[in-house]
Amino acid sequence: RRMAERVATGDEPWATGxxxxxxxPYASTDWQPRPVETIIRGxxxxxxxxxxxxxxxxxxxxxxxxxxxxxxxxDHAVTIANAWARTLRGVDGNSNLSLGAGICGxxxxxxxxxxxxxxxxxxxxxxxxxxxxxRVFYPANHDLLWRHHDTFWRSGGNTHYRLNWDTxxxxxxxxxxxxxxxxxxxxxx
Numbered sequence: 001r002r003m004a005e006r007v008a009t010g011d012e013p014w015a016t017g018x019x020x021x022x023x024x025p026y027a028s029t030d031w032q033p034r035p036v037e038t039i040i041r042g043x044x045x046x047x048x049x050x051x052x053x054x055x056x057x058x059x060x061x062x063x064x065x066x067x068x069x070x071x072x073x074x075d076h077a078v079t080i081a082n083a084w085a086r087t088l089r090g091v092d093g094n095s096n097l098s099l100g101a102g103i104c105g106x107x108x109x110x111x112x113x114x115x116x117x118x119x120x121x122x123x124x125x126x127x128x129x130x131x132x133x134x135r136v137f138y139p140a141n142h143d144l145l146w147r148h149h150d151t152f153w154r155s156g157g158n159t160h161y162r163l164n165w166d167t168x169x170x171x172x173x174x175x176x177x178x179x180x181x182x183x184x185x186x187x188x189x
Contacts, residue, residue, distance in 0.1 A: 004067045018067065026053065027060040029072055033080040035087035039104055039136075042096025048104060051088075054080055055107035062115040074118040078125070081112060085128040091140050098144040102168030105137030109175030116179065130180040138176050138185060141169040 006014035021027050033054050041048040061077035064070070091101045112129050115121060145166060170189045177186025 001066075004069075007067055021060060021064065021067075024060055026057040027064055027073075028057075029061070029076040031057045031061075031076070031080070033057070033083040035084045037087055037089045039088070039091045039100050040093050040097075041091070041100035042094040043092075046093065048100045051084075051100075051104045052107055054084060055104060055111050058111035059107065059114060062111060062118070065118065066114070071118075071120060074115065075120055077111070077115050078118065078121045081115060081121070081129050082125050084108070085125065085132045088132055088136055090136055095149045098140065098149070098165055098169060101137055101140030101144065102165065102172045105133070105141060105172030106168055106175050108137065109133055109172060109179045113175065113179040133176045134180060134182070134185075137172055141173040141176070142188070144169045145173070 003014055003018075007018045025031065031054075034050050035054065036047055036051065039048050039051045040046050058077045058080050061073045061080070065074035065077065091097050091104070093100065112126075112133070116126065174186055174189035177183065177189060
């Protein structure tokens, strides 16, 4: 609401930021989702970039809806979100799948949360989106944070799975907890 007020009055830096958002390809109602059954990272067939782009599109469009009140943006965000909820079944790859789960999971969760109050997103579809987050991203986030690909204990506690690896998975898990109104998942993060 504050940003909408600042944009409406032409205040800076909000007006310039809003213009940049309008010019983003992710904020276009022409953006076409390309969901996959499995997000792959770190091996042949890697396709995670498009999932990040589609999650960014959901976020950008939902943000435009909040700022402008124009439902065309939220309607298109719903279309993209529903396509992923119907299609995505897992995350795969070498150990880099954990970056895919953390980064993509976080982007999808915060985008879904921003879109959540839109009355045009049917409750059944919103629930399917939450179910996707809990079925696909949460287990992968939890697995990295708990096991670190079974390297933590073998290496005496020294692994490279720190900083961005743990952080993006913790953020993903926390955002999933907020999106899905799951306090236990949030607190676990």
